[in-house]
Amino acid sequence: MLDIKFVRSHPELVMEGLQKRGSDISLEEFLKLDAKRREKLVIVEQLKNTRNVVSEEIGKLKKTGQPAEDKILEMRQVSQQIKDIDDEVKAVEDRLQEILLAIPNIPHESVPEGKEENDNVEIRRWGKPRDFKFDAKPHWDLGENLNILDFERGGKVTGARFSFYKGMGARLERALFNFMLDMHSREHGYTEVFPPFIVNADSMVGTGQLPKFAEDMFKLEGYNYYLIPTAEVPVTNLYRDEILSDDQLPIYHCAYSACFRAEAGAAGRDTVLNQATPI
Secondary structure (H helix, E strand, O other): OOOHHHHHHOHHHHHHHHHHOOOOOOHHHHHHHHHHHHHHHHHHHHHHHHHHHHHHHHHHHHHOOOOOHHHHHHHHHHHHHHHHHHHHHHHHHHHHHHHHHHOOOOOOOOOOOOOOHHHOOOOOOOOOOOOOOOOOOOHHHHHHHOOOEEHHHHHHHOOOOOOEEOOHHHHHHHHHHHHHHHHHHHHOOOEEEOOOOEEEHHHHHHOOOOOOOHHHOEEOOOOOEEEOOOOHHHHHHHHOOOOOOHHHOOOOEEEOOOOEEEOOOOOOOOOOOOOEEEO
16 A cells, blocks of 8 residues: 555656556545645644643642633643544544555556556467367356266355365365465475464455455454455465565465455356355
8 A cells, every 4th residue: 555655745656557547536635635634733733732831831820829720721722622633633544544545556667558458468378278179168067067066055055156066076176275385385485374264454454455345355243354355365464564674585475265255246157246256
C-alpha cells in the first residue's frame, strides 16, 4: 500500500499509474483531505500548547489562593475544542486510509497498457497445445466417468462447485501437492511452511484482499478472522511489521493450503452468485 507522504509528493506518478490500471479513483479528494488534516493538526497542537501553558498558570493561582475559575472554564472549552478536532482528524485519516487501500499498485514501465485480455503482449511460449481428433471432454465429465470426482455428493455435503476427490483422484491431488513442495524445497532452495488456514483482518489488508475484495472472502462469524483465499496471504504476512536486514534476504518459502473464496461471476458450469469456489 502507498503511504500518504508518497502520494502527496508524487501525485503525477500516482495519477499515471491509475490511468494505466484504468482506475477511476480521483486524487483530488485525497489531496484536499490531506491538506485539511495537516491544517487541523496545526490548530490542535496550538490548542494543546495553550492548554498546557494555562494549566500551569492555574496551578500557580491555586497555590497562592487566587481565583482561577475563569481560566478553568476557558480550558474546559479548549479541551472540548481539542476533542472535536481530534475526532474530525480521525474521520479524515480513516477516509484517507480507505483511498490509499483502494489505489492499485503502480505497474512497471514495461507493462503494456490495456483494459482487456486482447491488450496483453505474449512474451514467450513453451510447448504446443495438443490437437485432439475428437471433441475433448471437460474435466468434470472425465472425473465423474472415471469415478475420481463426485460433484453430486460434494454439493450435497457442502454446496455448488464443491466435490469429493476419490480413489486415484485423491491420490493424484496428494501427489501434486508433494511434487510441488518437494521440487521447490529440495531443488530450488525454498523453505516449506504449513500456514494457518485462518488469518486476521490485518493480514488480509496486508496482501490487498481487504477492503476491495471483502465480498469475496469468508469471514468467521463473531470473530475478526477470515478463511484464507490462498497460501500467499499467511506466507506473505509472515514478516509483516518486521524490519529485515540485507543478510536475511532473499527469503524463499513455498506452501500448500486449502483456499476459500467466493467468486461472484466466476466462469464455470455451476457458477452461482456468491457461492464458494474450491481451489
